Amino acid sequence: MAAKPSTGNARLLVVISVVAVTLSSLSLAVAASLEAVRAGYYLAADARLRPLAELDASLYTHLYYYALAVHPARRTLLLPAEPGQVRLLATFSRTVKAKNRGVKTVLSVGTAGGGAAAAAGSGSDPAENGFDGIDVAWRFPASAVEMAEFGFLVAEWRAAVPPGFLLTATVYFSNHVFDAPFAGVDYPSDSVARNLDWVNVMAFGLRPASANVTAFDAPLYDRASHYSASYGVVSWLDAGVPASKVVMGLPLYGRSWFLRNKANNGVGAPAVSSGPKQRGSNATGAMSYAEVQWLAATRTSSAVITAYDNASVATYVSAGDVWVAFDGVAVVAEKLAFAAHCGLLGYFLWPVNYDDANLTVSRRASQAWTQSKSSPDLRNITGARQTQAPVQLPPALQSPAPTAPTSASFSWRTLDVRLQLGALLLVFYQL
Known part of the structure; x- marks a missing residue:
C-alpha cells in the first residue's frame, strides 16, 4: 500500500493543482481590450461611513480596496490591525461581485511605517481574497532614483503576473512631480505605457490645507498656472502615455476653510484657518x-451661497464662516466631457465612501461618462492644451485620504519575492 503523504505535502499538491487549473483557464481567456473604466476607491479605514454591502456595485466597472501597506523592514504585505478591516479584506471581492458579477x-498596495500592531498580522497571506488586479500606490516617488525603481517594479510585476491580471498605479496629478526635493523627477513614461494597464491620475488635492486664502482644490482649468486637472492629465499624454491608458480622478471630498470675514x-x-x-x-x-451637502442644507438659506465658476470649472459653497471647494454634479459632468474629448480610458472616484446616501455623484458620473462618450461632438471642450508657464509651481497633492510616505530608506526595488508571488496568486483564489 502506498505511503500516506504528509499534511504539508498534501497541501502543496492542492495548491499546485489549483494554480495549474487556473493558469490553464487564464490561457484560454485572454482579457479583451477595455472600453471604459468607471472606477472607485473604497477606503477600508472609512468603511463605517458606507458599509460595502450598501454600495451599488452596478455603478462601477472596477472597485479598489485601499489600501494594504508594505512593511518597510520585512518587505511583506501587512494585514490591517483592526479585525473588522481584516474581515473586509477577506470578503471584499465576494461582496462586490455578489452585486455585480x-x-x-x-x-491597492502602498508603503507604511508599520507599527507593532500592524506587524502582528503580517504572517497571514492576503493572496486568497479573489482580487483581479493589483495597484501600485506609491505616493509619490521623490527622486530620479525612486522613479527608476518605480519603472523596474512595474516591469517585474508585469513579468510575474499571468495574462488578464490587471496592473495599475495611483500617480501624481502630473507626469512631473513639481515639489520633489530634487530636480527633474519625472515618471518613467515608457515603462508605464508598456507595463501598466492604466494609471489613475490624482487630479485633485492641489492646494495645501494650510493656505490662508480660499482656493479651488481640483479646478479643471487654471490659466495662470499649471495647477489644474487639465494640465496634469495632458502632461501624461504629452509624455507619451496613450490616452487609452490614462484614467482621471474626481474627488468626493471638499477642501474647507474658516473665513476671516463672512462678507468676503x-x-x-x-481665511483664518x-x-x-x-x-x-x-x-x-x-x-x-x-x-x-449637509452643511448647505442645515444652514439658513440666507447664509448659504453656492457658486459655479465657468472659467475654472469648479464649485464652492459658502455657509456662514465656512467655505468649501468641491466637485458638484455639474463639475463632474464637465470634467468627464473633457476626459472623453481627450480620449481617456475613464475616470475614478476618490473615495466612494464619501458620497451621499443616494450615491449622487457616483450615479451622475456614470451617466455623464456614457453621455459624453456617445456624443458626436463630445461637447465644446476648450483648454485641453494648457501650456502657459506657471506663476508658481503647485504644491504637493494633499488629499484627505491616508498618504504613503516617500522615503529613501525604503526601496520598492528590493521588495521580497514573496510579494511578487503574492500578486501572482491573488487571481487564483476566487471566492
Missing part, C-alpha cells in the same frame, strides 16, 4: 461630499 476588484466669501478670500474637523474625513480642512 462583471465588476473587477483591485488591491469669494475665491481667494482671506482650515475648516472644521469632520466625522467623515476625520481631518480638519476636508469634508466628504455628503457633509458638504
